[in-house]
Amino acid sequence: MKKSVLRMTVCLLTVCSLLLVGILAPQAEAAPKYRWKLAQTWGTGFPIFGDAVIKMADLVKEMSNGEMEIRIDSANKHKAAFGVLDMVKAGQYEMGHSASYYWKGKDMNTMFFTTMPFGMIAPEQYAWFYYGGGMELMKEVYDRHGVYSYPGGNTSNQMGGWFQKEINSLSDLQGLKMRVPGFAGEVLSKLGVVVTNIPPGELYTALDRGTIDALEWVGPSLDLNMGFHKIAPYYYTGWHEPATELQFLVNQKKFDALPKHLQKILEVAMEFSAYDMYARSYNDSAVNIDKLGTEYPNVKVKTFPKDVIAAMKVENEKLLQASAAKDPMFKKIYDAQTAYMKKARRWTEISDYAYLKDNLE
Template identity: 65%
Template sequence: MLKSLCSKTLLASALIALSSTAMAADKVYRLKLAETWGPNFPVFGDAVKNMVKMAEEMSDGRLQIRVDSANKHKAPFGVFDLVKSGQYDLGHSASYYYKGKLPTTMYFTTMPFGMNAPEQYAWFQYGGGQELMDEVYAEHNLVPFPGGNTGVQMGGWFRKEINSVDDLANLKMRIPGFAGEVLAKLGATPVNIPPGELYTALERNTIDALEWVGPSLDLRMGFHKIAPYYYMGWHEPATELMFIANKKKLESLPKDLQAILTTSMRKAAYDMFIHSYAESAKNWQTMLQEFPNIQVKTFPAEVMAAMKKATDDLVKEKAETDPMAARIIQSQQQYMKLIRAYTAISEQGYLNSTEDL
């Protein structure tokens, strides 16, 4: 009799466990994501859509992510706080937009005269960059992930030609992140403006110049109609966007869904880099052929040297006053020294040796 009762008890427990597992496997987890960009924003917004689609498909529908664009949540530069507070579970933005709130965030987007995209991805994944980024965001209940790279960005659209450092004095320019501080050191006035307001700001003379991305996105924005001087880049050689997750919400998901979500983010980030590169190549040809008024320029050597010196001076100042910044800067500089030697004999070496063939 006792043996029979034990067997029935064990069977009941097993059935309950199986039922609970089945219910967990069938449960749909609904998340909300806030993005800095407007609805149907090309390339950047496409990365978010790709991530959401992959997460839903790989989870067999158990992960459902609703995306709210900036026109819905009304805080294009507030994604950090929206996710931190739990109003949203996920976000897609750019780390350097939040340097005013948390200065060390800006190093995880890009640095003037720094690593290019493959070098920076190597630093994130194999050089300690992700671990440093995790540490910076952890105190804010956030988990960050690389969210897509634009590659080298162009130096910007200018109404007037830049012939000397003096031409930067009192120049009001939309330029975020560390590069904005560099130009401020040289007398310019940097401002940050949401993407949807850039054309209007340039058209109404609110700003004299702006940098956005490159041919992948700039052409459709119409900046060339107002500011014909298009300068080569120096300030953002590897602009990495970011996905961020509310730590508590992320850890509340079953382990398999956590893995699916993070894998979807990583794949979407890589896809965005390739997408941006492809769109830039296509739009560059369109610009050359259809808009001959665009004057592509390189900054004079004097200006480049001044921007490099200002960058070096600022990096030194940051490292001396902020221990966390010092750790990130040291990590980036050491890794760049390591990896740039290989870039020089591989990518750059290939281009140099085949240039005249």
């Protein structure tokens, strides 16, 4: 049994036991109520991402027998989609749900805990988080900001984006206006792309009106719901986000002040909802990629030309080395991920890759 599967089994058993305790435990006559608020980057009713947050909050309430409740405020309410870290840090919200690479302008080291171009796939990255020292490194980075960060759900490998025009060569990237976050944006800017980051709720309008020429969002699990296939006919496979992990942010002082049993309940609820989002995202991508092929035959699924991918790899490595030379913490995390990926990739190659290669050819 793989470690990720074993950890999921343990997590499920823990959830069940905590639920059983909540059901059987007698009601306290004057149990204190902990009412927390969570700010999320996503809008009201946002599927998959928002559903993971709702599942987490419901689990906390049920497992704590109503002792702890978490109110969820979407970006529609707090009006600061990319301000979640600051609000949690300041204590305005006890919790947040977002993506770590959104904070690269504040701290470049946060990007590693979402995903990196040409990096680990989701099973490798989860193994790194929980058994390869990733959680400890993430804590070291976020301790500087006064918050705890936990894995918050994985989309698995993301698509390379929606494009109005076909990309046939490097020259087609020159002056292209594209929404793409994280380290991938740094890489593409070196290749002549005009990079921007736009909140999720504004993406369709920006592409439709020509404010941008291309965008990457997630993958079939969410992209079809956003309607991008109606205005951009070229859908490229991924290179930049092989294992996009969202995050739960928790104010350290607020968390440390919780009773121990509520700390545990909160951690279990976050971990379970993160794993559940990974499974949900994978399922919905499988369903929607089939739907895309049958219902929208005008959309062409493409891969970037080999010379474009090669240039991306070169610029990616240059940027990594330059950042590592300037920041010891960046180098520490980069070296750790590189070493772990090399170790994990050997197993990936002789297990999943070999199986798929033999059965897909």
